[in-house]
Amino acid sequence: MFIYQKLRDSILKRQLAPGNQLVESVISDKLNVGRTPIRGAIRKLAEEGLVNVIPNRGAFVIQPTKEEIVQAYEIRMELEQLAARLAVPYMDETDYEHMQRLCDEEGETIQSSDFRAYLQVNKDFHMTYIRKCANMFLIEFAERMIDQTNIYLMLYEMVFFHTSPQTAPGAAEHRELIQIFRDRNEELAGMKVRSHIANAMKSLQIDNIQFSNLGDIF
Incomplete structure (x- = not known):
């Protein structure tokens, strides 16, 4: 569990660069452990989508291309x-109040610079209206794409670390979206959600992060 947690934290805290190979011998030598727990940790990271295991080559921190990232966000x-459009007729005051509370929590995570907590609150906000769309396939696929794009945000998002609850554009857009849902404007809700997600994609800075070597993180 320690190996898994250390590798996971190193990826999510942007210490290990995308594409960096997780060399079992390096980890084994650093920690004085056998290969079996290392392979278990790598397998778990692969299941989470943070590592690619390539037969006959090894395990690598995911390194999505810009094209792959754009495609994921487009979907x-x-x-x-x-x-969002389908959800409007099914939403009520309980949903709006819940989303408002999530906005408040979002501000707290920004204030404390807790990015992983922010991503969870952000996902909860989006899933509140997605789950009201009354289409189980759409709910499943949308949640899968949120999880996928959240991985990209963990690897490349930089705006979060240079903002405040008062200046964070995403938080302001969330509050605007709540009002649109309250107004029961289906078309505007869809348009606002689309522009909001596009802005999140623009916050990614793929080429401007400094990383460490595998041997330096243990």
Whole structure:
């Protein structure tokens, strides 16, 4: 468990660069442990989508291309704007109040610079209206794309670390979206969700992060 947690934290804290190979011998020598727990940790990271295991080559921190990232966000935009439009007739005051509380929690995570907590609150916000769309396939696929794009945010998002609850553009857009849902404007809800997700994609800075070597993190 320690090996898994250390590798996971190193990826999510941007210490290990995308594409970096997780060499079992290096980890084994650093920690004085056998290969079996290392392979178990790598397998678990692969299941989470943080590591690619390539037969006959090894395990590598995921390194999505810019094209792959754009494609993922494009699919997410299409799915979520449809979900938002379909959800409007089914939403009520309980949903709006819940989303408002999530906005408050979002501000707290920004204040404390807790990015992983922010991503969870952000996902909860989006899933609140997605789950009201009354289409189980759309709900499943949209959640899958949120999880996928959240991985990209963990690897490359930089705006979060240079903002505050008062200046964070995403938080302001969330509050605007709540009002649109309250107004029961289906088309505007879809359009706002689409532009909101597009802005999240623009916050990624793929080429401007400094990383460490595998041997330096243990």
